[in-house]
Amino acid sequence: MQQKVIEIIAEIKEEPGLIQTLNGASDLTLDAALDSLQIINFILRIEDEFDVEVDFDTFDLEHLKSVDRFTDYVMGLAVR
Numbered sequence: 001m002q003q004k005v006i007e008i009i010a011e012i013k014e015e016p017g018l019i020q021t022l023n024g025a026s027d028l029t030l031d032a033a034l035d036s037l038q039i040i041n042f043i044l045r046i047e048d049e050f051d052v053e054v055d056f057d058t059f060d061l062e063h064l065k066s067v068d069r070f071t072d073y074v075m076g077l078a079v080r
């Protein structure tokens with residue numbers, strides 16, 4: 001799932017090179033430099049890809065602090 005999340009970030013950023021530079025510790029807003037509109041598009045793309053719905057009552061900006069944190073959050077949504 002981590003690799004797919006990174007691929008989606010690269011797709012949203014239109015920067016294929018991010019696939020090689022991002023890893024589990026990468027911050028989505030600092031390292032990937034997703035802006036607010038890109039974050040919305042990213043979340044919508046994640047929801048479609050993994051057939052989950054992000055619950056904004058439980059979602060926190062802390063989940064964007066690393067790819068691993070975000071992936072863990074999405075995995076938690078998938079098991080509900």
